[in-house]
Amino acid sequence: MTGWDIFTIFCAIFLGSSGFILLFVFLRDAYRDRMVSKKNVK
Amino acid sequence: MSNFVANIDYLIIFLYLTMLVSIGFYAYKRDSSYEDFILAGRGMTTPMLISTMVSTYYGLDILFGSSEMAFNDGLMAFFGYALSTLVFYLFIAFYMADKLRSANFISLPEILEKAYGRKTSSIGAVSSMVYCLPTTSLFALGRVSEFVFGIDAHYGAFILGGIALAYTLLGGLKAVAITDTIQFSLMCITVAVGVPLLVYEVGGFISIQQSVPTGHFKLFGTVPPWLLIAYASSSLAVLIDPSLYQRIFAARNARQARNAILTSTVIWTTFDWLVVAGGIAALAAVTSGILSSDVHPNDAFLIAVTYALPIGLSGIFLAGVLATAMSTIDGYTLVAGSNISYDMYRPLIKPDATDADLVRVTKIGIVIAWTLGYVVAFQFDRIMALLIFVTTVITSTVFVPVLMALFHRGRKTTLSGLLSCGAGLASVLTFYIGMSQIGDYNELWGTYIFSFSVGGYDFSIWQEYALFFCLPMSLLGFFIGNIFGTKFIEAPLSGEAT
Numbered sequence: 347m348t349g350w351d352i353f354t355i356f357c358a359i360f361l362g363s364s365g366f367i368l369l370f371v372f373l374r375d376a377y378r379d380r381m382v383s384k385k386n387v388k
Numbered sequence: 389m390s391n392f393v394a395n396i397d398y399l400i401i402f403l404y405l406t407m408l409v410s411i412g413f414y415a416y417k418r419d420s421s422y423e424d425f426i427l428a429g430r431g432m433t434t435p436m437l438i439s440t441m442v443s444t445y446y447g448l449d450i451l452f453g454s455s456e457m458a459f460n461d462g463l464m465a466f467f468g469y470a471l472s473t474l475v476f477y478l479f480i481a482f483y484m485a486d487k488l489r490s491a492n493f494i495s496l497p498e499i500l501e502k503a504y505g506r507k508t509s510s511i512g513a514v515s516s517m518v519y520c521l522p523t524t525s526l527f528a529l530g531r532v533s534e535f536v537f538g539i540d541a542h543y544g545a546f547i548l549g550g551i552a553l554a555y556t557l558l559g560g561l562k563a564v565a566i567t568d569t570i571q572f573s574l575m576c577i578t579v580a581v582g583v584p585l586l587v588y589e590v591g592g593f594i595s596i597q598q599s600v601p602t603g604h605f606k607l608f609g610t611v612p613p614w615l616l617i618a619y620a621s622s623s624l625a626v627l628i629d630p631s632l633y634q635r636i637f638a639a640r641n642a643r644q645a646r647n648a649i650l651t652s653t654v655i656w657t658t659f660d661w662l663v664v665a666g667g668i669a670a671l672a673a674v675t676s677g678i679l680s681s682d683v684h685p686n687d688a689f690l691i692a693v694t695y696a697l698p699i700g701l702s703g704i705f706l707a708g709v710l711a712t713a714m715s716t717i718d719g720y721t722l723v724a725g726s727n728i729s730y731d732m733y734r735p736l737i738k739p740d741a742t743d744a745d746l747v748r749v750t751k752i753g754i755v756i757a758w759t760l761g762y763v764v765a766f767q768f769d770r771i772m773a774l775l776i777f778v779t780t781v782i783t784s785t786v787f788v789p790v791l792m793a794l795f796h797r798g799r800k801t802t803l804s805g806l807l808s809c810g811a812g813l814a815s816v817l818t819f820y821i822g823m824s825q826i827g828d829y830n831e832l833w834g835t836y837i838f839s840f841s842v843g844g845y846d847f848s849i850w851q852e853y854a855l856f857f858c859l860p861m862s863l864l865g866f867f868i869g870n871i872f873g874t875k876f877i878e879a880p881l882s883g884e885a886t
Contacts, residue, residue, distance in 0.1 A: 350593040354665045357658035358580040364655050365576025372435040372569045 397703025401536070404574075404707040405548070408555055408714070411566050432565055432638055437648040439572035440565040440719065441635045442655050445626075446575070447716030448528035448709070451663060453775075455689030458667025462604025464611055465667065470660035472620035474653055476627055480636075481649035487794050488633060489642040495723075496630040496790065497731035503793035504805025504876055506735045511809040512786045513731035516630040519782040520724035522549070522717040522761040524775050529713040530765070535690060536706050542766060552714040553758045556722055557751050561638060564718045571711030576659070578705035579693075583662040583669070586696035590672045599672040618852040624859075625779045628790050630723045666693055721757045728753030776852065777820065784812035784858035788866050803873025804866045811865030815858040823851045 432440070457465035493499055496516050501509035526545045533544020555563045590596055603610040611619075626632065639645035670692035673679045683691055690709060694702050729749035734741050741749070764774075789808045792800065827836030827849075836851040 348593045348597075350665070351587065353661065354584060354587055354593075357661045357665075358584045361576045361655065361658045361662060362580030364658075365573040365580065368435045368439055368569065368576075369573040372433065372439070375433045375435065 394699040394702070396700050397706060400700070400703030401707050401710065404710070405551055407570070408551055408567050411555060411559070411563055411570075414559070414563075414566075432640070434644055434648060436565045436569050437635060437639055437644065438651050438655070439569035440561075440715075441632065441648055441652045442659075443568040443572040443575060443712070443715035444631050444635070444719030445629070445652075445716075446656065446659060446712060447525050448532065448713040451709070451712055452528055452531075452686050452689070454660060454663045455667035455670070456685045458664040459671045459685040459688050461609040461611060462600065462668055463607055463664070464609030464616070466661055466664040467607040468609065468611065468616045469619050469623075470657075470664065473623040473626055474657055474660075476623050477649060477653045477656065480627060480632070481646045481653065484627070484794065485636055485645040485649055486642040488636045489639055489645045493633075493637055495637075495726055495730050496628065496633045496786070497727065499790055499793050500786065500805060500809075501731075501735065503800050504789060505802045507802070508789060508805030508809055509731060510736065511806070511813070512789070513727045515782045515785040515809075515813070516731070517724045517727040517757065519625075519778050520630055520720040520727065521757055521764060521778075522720050522724075523765045523778075525549075525713045525716045525720070526762050527765040529710070529717070531687070532690065532706075532709055532713065535687060536710075545762065545765065548710060548714065549717055549758065549762065552717040553721065553754070556718040557754055560747075560750075561634075561722060564715075564722055565638075567718065568715045571708070571715040574704060574708035574711050576655070578697075578701070578708040579659065579662050579666075581701060582693040582697050582705050583666040586666055586669045586673070586692050589696045590669050590676060590678065595676070596669055596672040599675045600668060604668060604671070615850060615852060618850065618855070621855045622776060622779055622783070622852070624787060624855070625783045628782065628787050630727070631719050634719075634723050634726075663689065717758075717761075721754050721761070722750075724757030725750045725753035725755075728756060780816055780820075780854045780858065781813065783855060784816040784862055785809050786812075787859065788812065788862040792866055799870055799875055801870055801873025802876045804869030805876075807865035807869035808862050809865075812858055812862030815861040816854055819854045819857055820851065823849075823854075827851065 454465050454470060457469060488499075491499075491502075493502075495513075497509040497512040500512040526549045527541075529548050530541030530545035533539050533548060534541050537544060555567060559566075587593065587596070590599070597605055608616060635648070636645045639648065666689045670679070670683075670688035673692050673695070674681055674683055674688065679688075679692060679695065693705060697705050729741075729746050729752075733749045733753075734746065738745060786809065789805050792804075792808070823836040823838060827838040829835075830837050833850075838849045840847055840849075
């Protein structure tokens with residue numbers, strides 16, 4: 347395994363987790379906003 | 389139709405496309421204000437801002453362009469081309485984001501309007517609109533459609549591009565940002581899984597190094613140094629990218645904009661590397677006989693990664709590739725539409741336009757921009773040449789006046805803005821027409837080259853060197869205009885405004 351392989355794996359882990367984390371935070375924020383707006387309507 | 393795509397993959401792609409249109413309906417708001425429609429009310433969350441920044445910039449032109457460059461030239465695609473763009477993004481984060489966001493601008497031409505007046509901003513609006521036409525994305529979308537669905541590129545671009553058009557018209561930047569977030573996640577996850585699998589499939593970098601020419605593993609390849617500098621200079625366009633500006637204007641505050649750009653820059657770096665690694669691995673797959681030798685360098689990355697991924701993941705990857713194109717089409721057509729409404733219709737036709745007028749004209753502008761992009765997309769054989777030309781035009785026209793508006797605290801005149809834009813535009817057109825007349829077309833590099841000798845030394849001027857001549861002309865125009873023009877008085881800029 348060369349340095350290029352390790353760099354590729356590192357980038358893949360970083361990019362993949364960025365995708366998951368941003369999607370998770372986005373969905374969490376969207377859910378919270380929806381709850382808050384529902385409360386306000388009540 | 390591709391041999392590597394199974395029915396389950398098509399189902400995934402279909403579900404994904406259905407979801408996009410549903411989001412457009414979800415984000416649709418009948419009485420939205422102009423700022424709601426075009427800047428999502430300046431209230432986006434940080435994840436949405438990052439996603440929309442990353443995915444809008446990262447279109448199929450870059451996905452195919454970078455992987456094609458890696459396929460042909462190796463590591464140079466990352467170290468000579470991609471990294472220079474990332475350096476400019478850092479400059480924007482640290483030196484420009486604060487100035488841009490604090491002044492509460494709505495569009496790039498508005499910066500010119502406040503610094504030099506409406507005539508200059510109109511030229512800037514036309515340049516921005518032409519730059520934002522979704523030409524390359526629609527062209528690339530057509531090519532992907534041919535590969536994935538086996539349908540004609542014209543129909544593929546029309547149908548898939550039409551879906552992006554539909555949700556952009558329905559929900560404005562809010563719909564664009566929501567879809568971008570999902571598209572961004574798809575892009576990241578599938579590329580992160582697909583490229584390492586492809587590298588593993590061809591035997592890792594030890595095998596790749598043995599399979600590809602040695603020049604592919606030189607950091608700056610075998611490309612002539614001046615051409616390398618010209619490629620890096622073309623990255624200057626990111627400093628005046630109207631779509632990136634729109635995202636900065638849409639941020640809640642300057643800090644959020646800066647943090648989003650910094651995070652995006654790290655993501656772009658990793659994404660760029662994986663695409664470059666995928667391009668080189670695709671070449672290794674071709675030379676080692678895993679893939680057919682008649683694979684076009686443009687399609688090599690797409691075909692190789694689809695080959696490496698298992699059934700199901702291929703569908704997600706292809707949905708991610710479609711997402712890459714659609715997120716660029718929606719983002720740029722929205723900006724082009726706002727150029728037509730806010731920067732042309734409002735100042736030139738109806739200065740007292742209401743919010744409803746602006747939203748209506750923006751939607752018409754989006755349709756006009758999409759249609760123009762579609763018509764132009766299939767008129768050119770070499771789409772990268774068109775991309776470089778359009779990038780050179782906007783950089784030569786608005787780079788100097790915009791940066792002077794933001795950073796030059798001294799005198800600015802209406803004439804300086806006009807001459808700077810005009811000299812830049814005239815010089816780029818003259819340069820391109822001149823090169824096509826006196827230069828020789830080089831099949832290997834796909835460009836015009838003018839060669840001559842002076843005092844026994846040989847020199848070559850490439851068409852890609854346009855910026856070396858046009859930017860100084862634009863700067864000269866600015867200074868001449870400043871000497872002979874009268875001072876323009878408008879609202880204060882760069883963080884001094886409320």
